[in-house]
Each structure stands twice: as C-alpha cells, then as structure tokens.
Amino acid sequence: MLISFDWLKQLIDINKPTEEVGALLTGAGLEVEGIHTFDVVQGGLEGIVIGEVLTCERHPDADRLNITTVDIGNGTPSQIVCGAPNVAAGQKVVVATVNSTLYPTGGEAFKIKKSKIRGAVSEGMICAEDEIGIGISHAGIMVLDTDLANGTPAAEFFGMSSDKVFEIGLTPNRADAASHYGVARDLQALLNAKVVLPSVETFKIENTSKPVSVEVENTEACPRYAGITVSGVKVGPSPEWMQKRLRAIGLSPINNIVDVTNFVLHELGQPLHAFDADKITGGKIVVKTAAEGTTFVTLDGVERKLKATDLVICNAEEPMALAGVFGGKTSGVTDETTTVFIESAYFSPDYVRRTGMVHGLKTDASFRFERGTDPNIVIYALKRAALLMQEVAGGEIASEIVDAYPEPIQNFELELSIDRAQRLIGKEIGAERIKNILTDLGIEITAVTDISLSLSVPPFKVDVKREADVVEEILRIYGFNNIEMNENLATTYLAKFPKPDPEHITQTLLDYVSANGFHEIITNSITNSKYYEQAGEAETAGLVHIVNYNSEDLNVLRKSMVFSGLEVLRRNINRRQKDLKLFELGKVYELVEDKYKESTKLSLFMVGNVTAESWKQPSNKVAFHDLAGTVQNVLRKLGADFEVQALEQNNFMGQGVAYIKNGTVIAQVGVLNTAVTRFMEIKEQVWYAELNWDYLLKKYKINLVAEELPKFPEVRRDLSLVLDKNVTFDQVRQVALRTERKLLQDVNVFDVYEGDKIEAGKKAYALSFTLLDKQQTLTDKVIDNTMNRLMQQFEKQLGAFIRK
Known part of the structure; x- marks a missing residue:
C-alpha cells in the first residue's frame, strides 16, 4: 500500500521529518518497507x-x-x-x-x-x-x-514539488488503515495531533430531476447502500493536482469522474462506483444475488458466468456490476456521459471475498471490502465525491441521497480492566494515558470506574473484539520499545521461558552426528584394568576398582571411552567391516583425591575409508579434517567459541588438536597411538575425538541465529603466504580476524604446499578471504586497503612472505 506524505499532511498537521514518521508508523504496526521520492517531472x-x-x-x-x-x-x-x-x-x-x-x-x-x-x-x-x-x-x-x-x-x-511516498506492508488485521485517513488516525494518537477531514458543509441538493430508487433484496450481503445523482457533468481529464495525487500512489489517471472515485477510495478507504445514470434502465437500482449461470460482461471485456452467491448491482432488467468487486462494460462512465449515479455502500466481506476468489478478480475496492470497511463513513464519502465531481467536472446534485440501511451496524461493546491491561502491557502507563490513546484511535469511552473502562468500539476497527485486542491497540501506540525488560526477563504476562533441556539438546546433537553417517554404539562401562596397565602408570592412577567383580576381564569402571570403542571396532574389523564411523555418549569414572568423579563424554571413532569405492570416485582414507569437521560443527551448534592448540602427545593420543575455552579442554581430535591400537589387535589407523559433554551442556545451549540476507554482494580475495612450518592456520585466522573485525566474514585455506620449490622449514598457504559490508557495496579502494592491512599484519606478526 502506498501512502503520500503530502496527502497525509492535508489531513493532519505533521512537523516531523519523513524518516521519523516512517519509524513511528512501523512501531505502531504499519511497517514502512520503503520511502520513495515521487517527482512530477x-x-x-x-x-x-x-x-x-x-x-x-x-x-x-x-x-x-x-x-x-x-x-x-x-x-x-x-x-x-x-x-x-x-x-x-x-x-x-x-x-x-x-x-x-x-x-x-x-x-x-x-x-x-x-x-x-x-x-x-x-x-x-x-x-x-x-x-x-x-x-x-x-x-x-x-x-x-x-x-x-x-x-x-x-x-x-x-506546483511540482516532489512528494515522499511510504510503502506500507499492510497486515490483514489492519483494514482500518487501508487509506490516508486510516494512517492519519494512527498518527493522531502517535503525534497528539488532530485529524481534520475536508468539509462537506457546502453540499446541497440543487434539484431532484434525476431520481434513482434503490431496492436491496439481500440485506445480509449488503447491509447499507447509498447513492446520489450528479447531472450536467463534462467528462474529461482531471486537474493536475488530482493527477499528481493519484500518480504518487501508483495510479494512472483515467478521467475526472473515475479519478474522483479512486481519489476518495484512497483518501477515506471507502470504495465508490460511478454509473452512467442514463443506462440505469427503469431508474432503479436492485441489489441482489445473481441467478446461477447468468452471463455478465465485466469492465475488462470478459464474459463471466455468475454464481448464485455473487452479489450484483442491477438495473430494472440486467446486472450492471459485481458488488464491491468490478463494474460492468455497458454501464460505466464514457466520454459521452452527462449524468452520473454515485454508489457508496457497505458490502459483506464474506460475499465480496467469495466472488473475488471465484472469478479471480482482485481490485482496490475488493481489497478493502473483503477486509471490512466503515459503514458509518458511507454518506460522508458520498458527499465528498459529489462535491469533488462538481469541482472537476461541473454539474449539479440532481437527486436526494438514497440510503437503504434497514438495520444499522452497532458499535461493539466491551469492558477493559485497567489493572489487567497494565499487566498484559508489562508496565504501568497510567489510566489517563490509556484513555487518551483509545480516544485518539476513535474508540469511545462510555463509562469510567476506578478499575475499568466501558468501551464502544466503532465498526471500522474490524479486528478489535476482545480485551486483549484493545490492549494491543494501546501497546502499539505507546510503543513496544518503551516497555523495559527487567534483568531476569521475568514477567507475569508471558509464558515462562523454558530452561534449556539437556536431554533435548543432547538428542538434537546426536541426531546431527548420526545424520553425518556415524552409527551409535552402547558399551559396558565396566572394563578390563589391563587396558590401562599397558598404557602406563599414569593411566592406572585414579582407576575405580570394583570390589566384588565376577570376572578378571571386568574389574574396573572405565576411565576413558577409548577402549570400549576399540573393542567394537575390533569386532567389526574382524568381520570385514573396515569402513567405520561410530559414536557413543557415555559415562567415565575416576578417583580424584579420595572422591569418586563421574562425567559424561561424547566419543567418535573413524577408521578405513570415508567413502566407499565406486566407479564415480576413488575411495579416500579417513583424514583429520573428516572427523574434526563434525566435532567443530557440534561445537558451533552449541554456540561454543574456542581456541585451537596442538595436542600434547599422551599415552592414548598421538598427533591432534585440542579445543580450549578459558583453559578448559572442551574437545580433542587426533589419531590414536599405534601402541594402543596394536594392543587391541587393530592394524588400521584409528581417528578419535572426545568432547567434554558435561561442560558443554553447562556452559552452552543450542545456538540458533536468524538474520536478514545481506542486500550487498560478498567479495572474495585470495592470498598466498609462505610461513614457517610451525605456524598453524588458526594463528593466521586469528591475526586476520583481529586486523579486520567489520568486513571480514570468513577465512579459508584451499591449498597447502610443502616441497622443494620453497625454502626448507617453510610451507605455503593459499588462503581465501570473504569480505562483506552490510550497509553498502564494497569499492575497490576499500577492498585494496583491507587486503593491504592484512598483508602488513601477516608480515609483522607471523613473519610471512607474500607471494604475488
């Protein structure tokens, strides 16, 4: 929906900049998706x-x-x-x-x-x-x-000043704001200003020479139907000021009569229709549902077969329009028209919506009728249109106003508890502020007590039917941003925030691991002490021995997940299942300073080939990054940030890395020592990872982050660095992230070279850098300056040689 700022200022005094008004409307529920400039030339x-x-x-x-x-x-x-x-x-x-x-x-x-x-x-x-x-x-x-x-x-x-136009994403519940008047009503409450509609006091009936009678047969579908005749009009172009208003909101001017109906529609939200009065056979309007199968040619020249549920506007002999949706080809205004009958009505949203869907018709009128218009503005809109037609096309009022309104639509009555309203809002804003907001929005306060307000809600507020709806009206005007959240986010009006469920988090992450091809194993937490004895004295320290064990092979509680997993690997490998990806979540036990300690670990094993042999691709042996990638993704899903350090070799693990947070090892990935695997009668190389599950669940929860897609393109730049052999990629990455915190989105290594073409003790990294500015398109100058700063820091901090 497009709303002209200049048009708004004709209805309400606004002394704020366009952008500020746009922000106010967005905060009040009328989201301004853009502000455009309309130039007459x-x-x-x-x-x-x-x-x-x-x-x-x-x-x-x-x-x-x-x-x-x-x-x-x-x-x-x-x-x-x-x-x-x-x-x-x-x-x-x-x-x-x-x-x-x-x-x-x-x-x-x-x-x-x-x-x-x-x-x-x-x-x-x-x-x-x-x-x-x-x-x-x-x-x-x-x-x-x-x-x-x-x-x-x-x-x-x-008179050709530029206009600012708001593009508003109107939600279905805000039918009351589908016009400049509707938007101005919200601004009335937001700005403490007063909406002033154009006066219709000069309206007068000059003669009754062209009367048109009205008969409404289906009052359920058409609760109110009004009309008036204007004779002696001259059809032609609209004046420049009206054409400017219509063009600003994306409409093409047609002629002065049709333009007036469109103008009033977008000004007041009340759709109108203009008939050539001389084509109203019998001087009579009949509003009724059509006979099934009736043929009718609409204004676009398409012949349509009507349904028995279609409400039509007829003359004494035939249909002239689909009520609230589309006019007919033969009854509309042409260049030869001299007398116009103006229709202003309130049609049932259900009937208009059904007709529009059946015939695939969507118009500005049906958009408003099917959401609900204001039955109380029908006559004012009729007078406004008649006066405008006289102004732009001449003529005189040639009939009485016909108003078929047998059962007036009443306001909706409800009670508002002031205390409950303020609890729902989450802040005491005061009874006077509440009353002022409601009054400015057009909701009448019929009675006041110390604890409640009796309200009369006008029909144009089609979505305000409950106390909670009234509170929403108050809150959107008061401002959601003006409701402070307390330190603990504790409220009496919102459902309690559920505590992170460790079981749910665990299951979600195990599902992720399983989806990456790992098979879950469940092993005995009672194991053989000989496994630890062969690994050295350090590993036997702290073993929890079982006093009344039944077997020499099951005499201690496991201190590590390694051996129970290796037992499963050995059993499968011996049965020629050599490509394995296994995981287990289990308990480990240790005696520390005369106290028994129980903790949970997530272990992962990989052995053999990553992919099975096929005609499309060769089989590849498991490598470090195959396992490390899964571990890092689990940590990222938990929102864990970490440093990466080389893992000191121990009795179990050979080369590998440790992921560290605040001095605590939260995970480790590496290859198991061959001494351990050979003792377990496994010849293949085994990659192993272990995550400190208790620590991770305590410190982190699953981190879901949603953000808007960037409007501006990413830029990639590549760089080749020659570094000392002991410099890790993580060190390079950390230097880059410290140097450029705003634009740098990612650093990736896509090639590593060590060989006789570079100096001994050196290696070459081929790196890619992804840059993005979320506010504007990156220029070559900014990109070059960023890359130059990165190269300077690589040379300074890491002793890098830049290969150009």
Missing part, C-alpha cells in the same frame, strides 16, 4: 530556482549572446551567458544553478557546469520550458509573473 526540478535579471548586455564577441547578472537569492549575483532573444533586465526567470541536472523534453539529461562561453564566464542557465521538462516551447526563456523571493525553488512556483 523527472529530477523534481532540483537545483532550479526563481531568479531576477539585474543587468543584460550584448556579448562583445557574439552577436546572438547576452551577458546577464542574475540574483538567485544567495547574496552574490551570478553571471550567466544567455542566447534567448527575449531576455531583459528586470525579468523574473527560471535559473538552473551550477551542478543541477536538467531533463529536457525529448532530450538527454545534462549537468549544468560553470563554464566559459566565447571567453565570458557563465554560472548557470536561464531556461525555457522545454529545457526543464515541463513543456515543449523553445521560443524563448520563461518570463514569470510572481512576487516569490529570488532563490525560491521553481518546483514551488509550478
């Missing part, structure tokens, strides 16, 4: 002003040129060379100032620059009407008859 005459010619002398080196000095209101007269034959001192003229851009009629745009013409300095241009795009004449410069001050924008003189 291209460029909006920006930089073009009214000036006064002070002097005019013939150019010494050109017979057809004059050198003028022109006052353009900036305190210093401008010298302008002009070739127009009618230029003279004392004239008020239109001046394009230096750096303004002209959009001439039928020509290419060009920018005005300070220049020299035949040796004389020229600081602007005195314009003809075709040169600024408002006409076609090029006979000479425009000479104005005006008292406007020098320097006044020309757009103000010509």
Whole structure:
C-alpha cells in the first residue's frame, strides 16, 4: 500500500521529518518497507530556482549572446551567458544553478557546469520550458509573473514539488488503515495531533430531476447502500493536482469522474462506483444475488458466468456490476456521459471475498471490502465525491441521497480492566494515558470506574473484539520499545521461558552426528584394568576398582571411552567391516583425591575409508579434517567459541588438536597411538575425538541465529603466504580476524604446499578471504586497503612472505 506524505499532511498537521514518521508508523504496526521520492517531472526540478535579471548586455564577441547578472537569492549575483532573444533586465526567470541536472523534453539529461562561453564566464542557465521538462516551447526563456523571493525553488512556483511516498506492508488485521485517513488516525494518537477531514458543509441538493430508487433484496450481503445523482457533468481529464495525487500512489489517471472515485477510495478507504445514470434502465437500482449461470460482461471485456452467491448491482432488467468487486462494460462512465449515479455502500466481506476468489478478480475496492470497511463513513464519502465531481467536472446534485440501511451496524461493546491491561502491557502507563490513546484511535469511552473502562468500539476497527485486542491497540501506540525488560526477563504476562533441556539438546546433537553417517554404539562401562596397565602408570592412577567383580576381564569402571570403542571396532574389523564411523555418549569414572568423579563424554571413532569405492570416485582414507569437521560443527551448534592448540602427545593420543575455552579442554581430535591400537589387535589407523559433554551442556545451549540476507554482494580475495612450518592456520585466522573485525566474514585455506620449490622449514598457504559490508557495496579502494592491512599484519606478526 502506498501512502503520500503530502496527502497525509492535508489531513493532519505533521512537523516531523519523513524518516521519523516512517519509524513511528512501523512501531505502531504499519511497517514502512520503503520511502520513495515521487517527482512530477523527472529530477523534481532540483537545483532550479526563481531568479531576477539585474543587468543584460550584448556579448562583445557574439552577436546572438547576452551577458546577464542574475540574483538567485544567495547574496552574490551570478553571471550567466544567455542566447534567448527575449531576455531583459528586470525579468523574473527560471535559473538552473551550477551542478543541477536538467531533463529536457525529448532530450538527454545534462549537468549544468560553470563554464566559459566565447571567453565570458557563465554560472548557470536561464531556461525555457522545454529545457526543464515541463513543456515543449523553445521560443524563448520563461518570463514569470510572481512576487516569490529570488532563490525560491521553481518546483514551488509550478506546483511540482516532489512528494515522499511510504510503502506500507499492510497486515490483514489492519483494514482500518487501508487509506490516508486510516494512517492519519494512527498518527493522531502517535503525534497528539488532530485529524481534520475536508468539509462537506457546502453540499446541497440543487434539484431532484434525476431520481434513482434503490431496492436491496439481500440485506445480509449488503447491509447499507447509498447513492446520489450528479447531472450536467463534462467528462474529461482531471486537474493536475488530482493527477499528481493519484500518480504518487501508483495510479494512472483515467478521467475526472473515475479519478474522483479512486481519489476518495484512497483518501477515506471507502470504495465508490460511478454509473452512467442514463443506462440505469427503469431508474432503479436492485441489489441482489445473481441467478446461477447468468452471463455478465465485466469492465475488462470478459464474459463471466455468475454464481448464485455473487452479489450484483442491477438495473430494472440486467446486472450492471459485481458488488464491491468490478463494474460492468455497458454501464460505466464514457466520454459521452452527462449524468452520473454515485454508489457508496457497505458490502459483506464474506460475499465480496467469495466472488473475488471465484472469478479471480482482485481490485482496490475488493481489497478493502473483503477486509471490512466503515459503514458509518458511507454518506460522508458520498458527499465528498459529489462535491469533488462538481469541482472537476461541473454539474449539479440532481437527486436526494438514497440510503437503504434497514438495520444499522452497532458499535461493539466491551469492558477493559485497567489493572489487567497494565499487566498484559508489562508496565504501568497510567489510566489517563490509556484513555487518551483509545480516544485518539476513535474508540469511545462510555463509562469510567476506578478499575475499568466501558468501551464502544466503532465498526471500522474490524479486528478489535476482545480485551486483549484493545490492549494491543494501546501497546502499539505507546510503543513496544518503551516497555523495559527487567534483568531476569521475568514477567507475569508471558509464558515462562523454558530452561534449556539437556536431554533435548543432547538428542538434537546426536541426531546431527548420526545424520553425518556415524552409527551409535552402547558399551559396558565396566572394563578390563589391563587396558590401562599397558598404557602406563599414569593411566592406572585414579582407576575405580570394583570390589566384588565376577570376572578378571571386568574389574574396573572405565576411565576413558577409548577402549570400549576399540573393542567394537575390533569386532567389526574382524568381520570385514573396515569402513567405520561410530559414536557413543557415555559415562567415565575416576578417583580424584579420595572422591569418586563421574562425567559424561561424547566419543567418535573413524577408521578405513570415508567413502566407499565406486566407479564415480576413488575411495579416500579417513583424514583429520573428516572427523574434526563434525566435532567443530557440534561445537558451533552449541554456540561454543574456542581456541585451537596442538595436542600434547599422551599415552592414548598421538598427533591432534585440542579445543580450549578459558583453559578448559572442551574437545580433542587426533589419531590414536599405534601402541594402543596394536594392543587391541587393530592394524588400521584409528581417528578419535572426545568432547567434554558435561561442560558443554553447562556452559552452552543450542545456538540458533536468524538474520536478514545481506542486500550487498560478498567479495572474495585470495592470498598466498609462505610461513614457517610451525605456524598453524588458526594463528593466521586469528591475526586476520583481529586486523579486520567489520568486513571480514570468513577465512579459508584451499591449498597447502610443502616441497622443494620453497625454502626448507617453510610451507605455503593459499588462503581465501570473504569480505562483506552490510550497509553498502564494497569499492575497490576499500577492498585494496583491507587486503593491504592484512598483508602488513601477516608480515609483522607471523613473519610471512607474500607471494604475488
């Protein structure tokens, strides 16, 4: 929905900038998705002003040129060379100032620059009407008859000022705001201003020579139908001011009669329809549902077969319009029309919605009728349209107002508890503030007590039917951002925030691991002490021995997940299942300073090939990153941040890495020592990972982050670094992230080289850097400066050599 800012200002006094008004509307539930500039002429005459010619002398080196000095209101007269034959001192003229851009009629745009013409300095241009795009004449410069001050924008003189247009994403529950008047009502409450509708006091019935009677057969589908006749009209183009209003909101002017109905629709939210009164056979309007299968040609020339549920507007013989949806081809206004019957009605949303869906018709009128219009504005809209038609097309009111309204639609009555309202809001905003907001929104307060308000809600508030709906109205005007949240986010009006459920988090992450091809195993937490004895004295320390064990092979509680997992690997490998990805979540036990300690670990094992052998691709042996990638993704899903350090070799693990947070190892990934695997009778290389599950569940929860897709493109730049062999990629990454915190989104290594083509003890990293500015498109200058700073820091902090 498009709303003109200038049009709004005709209804309510607004002294705030466009952007601030847009923010207020968005906060009140009318989301402003964009603010556009509407120019009556291209460029909006920006930089073009009214000036006064002070002097005019013939150019010494050109017979057809004059050198003028022109006052353009900036305190210093401008010298302008002009070739127009009618230029003279004392004239008020239109001046394009230096750096303004002209959009001439039928020509290419060009920018005005300070220049020299035949040796004389020229600081602007005195314009003809075709040169600024408002006409076609090029006979000479425009000479104005005006008292406007020098320097006044020309757009103000010509009535062609640019307009700001709000693009509002109207939600279905805000039918009351589907017009400039509806939006102004919200601003009335937001700005503590007063909406003033155009007066219809001058409306009067001049004669009753063209009466039209109305009969409503289906009052359920049409609770109210009103109309009036205007005779002696002359169909033609609308005046410029009306065309400007309609064009600003994306409508194409048609003729003065149709334009008036569209104007009132978007001003008040009340759809109207204009019939050629001479085509109303029998001088009678009948509102009824159609006979099944009736053929009817709509305004677009399509013949349609009507349903028995379609509400139609008929004359004494045949249908003339689909009520609230679309007019008929034969009854509409044409250039020959001299008498118009204006329809203003309230139709049932259900009937209009059904008809629109059946026939695939969506119009500005049906958009409003099917959501619910205001039955109480029907007569005002009728008078407003009649007066506008007289203004733009002439004519006179030639009938009484016909108003078929057998059962007036009543306001909706309800009680509002002040205490409950403030608890739902989450803040005590005071009874007076509540009453002011409701009154400004058009909700009548019929009775007041210390604890409650009796309210009468008008029909145009179609979605306000409960106490909670009223509270929502109050809250959106008061401002959601004005409700402070307390430190603990504890409230009496919201459901309790559930505590992170460890079981749910665990299951979600195990499902992720399983989805990546790992099979879950469940092993005995009682194991053999010999496993730890062969691993060394350090591993036997802290073992929890079982006093009454039944078997020498099951005499201790496991201290590590390693051996129970290796038992499963051995059993499967011995049965020729050599490509394995296994995981287990289980308990481990340890005796620490005479206290028994129980903790939970997540272990992962990989052995053999990552992918099975096939004709499409070769089989690849498991490598470090195959397992580390899964571990890192689990940590990221928990929202864990960490540092990566090389893992010190121990009795179980050979080479690998540890993921550390605040000095605590939260996970480790590496290859198991061959001494351990051989003891377990496994010849293959085994990759192993272990996560400190208790710590992770205590410190983190599943971290779901949603953000808007970037509007601007990412940029990738590659870099090749030669570094000492002991410098890790993580060190490179940390230097990059510290150097560029805003634009750098990702650092990736896509190639590593070690060989005879570079110095011994060195390695080469091929790195990619992803840059993104969420506010604007990155320029080459910004990108180059960023990459230069990164290269400087790599050289300074890591001793890198940049390969160019």
